[in-house]
Amino acid sequence: MTEQTNSGRRRKVPILITGALVVLVLGGAGFGYAYYKKLDHNIQGVDINAQLGPQRPVDVDDGSMDILVLGSDSRSGDNDAYGRDEGGARSDTAMVVHVHEGHKRASVVSIPRDTLITRPDCTDARGAGVPGRRRAMFNTAYEVGGPACAVKTVESMSGIRMDHYVEVDFTGFKEIIDELGGVEITTTERIEDDDSHLDLAPGPHTLNGEQSLGLVRTRKGVGDGSDLGRIQLQQAFVKALVTQVKDLGVLTDPTKLLGLADAATRAITPDSELDSVQELTGFARGLSGIDAQNVQMVTLPVVYDRIDPNRVVPLEQQSAQVWKALRGDLPIPASVTKDTAAGAAGGVVR
DSSP states (O other), X not given: OOGGGSXXXXXXXOOHHHHHHHHHHXXXXXXXXXXXHHHHHHOOOBOHHHHHOSOSOOOOOSSOEEEEEEEEOXXXXXXXXXXXXXXSOOEEEEEEEEEOTTSSOEEEEEEOTTBEEEXXXXXXXXXXXXXXXXXXXXXXXXXXXXXXXXXXXXXXXXXXXXXXXXXXXXXXXXHHHHHHTOEEEEESSOEEETTTTEEEOSEEEEEOHHHHHHHHHOSTTSTTSSHHHHHHHHHHHHHHHHHHHHHHTGGGOHHHHHHHHHHHHHHEEEBGGGOSHHHHHHHHHHHTTOOGGGEEEEEOOEEEOSSOTTSEEEOHHHHHHHHHHHHTTOOOOGGGGXXXXXXXXXXXXX
């Protein structure tokens, strides 16, 4: 495990789900002092601002907020059940979450990990310089330079300053789902993937933590077998989970609330401005008014690369429209995803 993961037990999966649960749990919680101290101890932050320095996009003060939700595909330690360790950790999926002014709506842009981009020069967690590279896969930014390099790469692509950064780990994700008692989904076709340990017939299911993790990680079991199809599954699962948690009324059950708060704070690594329960609680309450129906989710407009069909490249005009909309705190135009490689798994889960 590389140093930038902060701890041997923190292997990340970049799912917006855990962030949503932190919002729901901490935003409505009232804990005693001793339990707050326990939760504070769970949280380990990373100082992104210190590593990035002043050369960043302008911090626009318009009431909106931008958050990079990221995770790695490390297979070491507790995660070796999901495949062999391929070396350094890489960002498995990235989601740029734009919370619009008023904090009642959000737009989410998923960046495929195999997207070829121009990676900027970075400085890693030890202060060593990492040279930039043309036609680098997006997920290599985290591998070579850690969280700060991932943030710098996103800011370079988008021209948008990230206000916050959050990582989520495999084990914590499963624990949260199990604390909830599972998640209800309906599959419209069979999903079978030996690598993800998943075999679901068409129809309704209540997935436990292990199955949920398999679902949001599967590539071969759905659609065209690409990362694009998996992204669509993740987006559908996020919406299903957020809706279910709001309907469950977990905040009225003290025992479930304590278990969820413990699991959620152990599952995430936030930036240093969110590395305490007090800071996370204020952040969460500011987002608690966003319902699933008010979350717009898109995949960055890409096409398969002409040189390497296993990679994708951003469509310049459409991608520029996505980032321009977020910079202006506007909804992303539906036209930007037309004629793009968007995968083929969007209707498999509902």
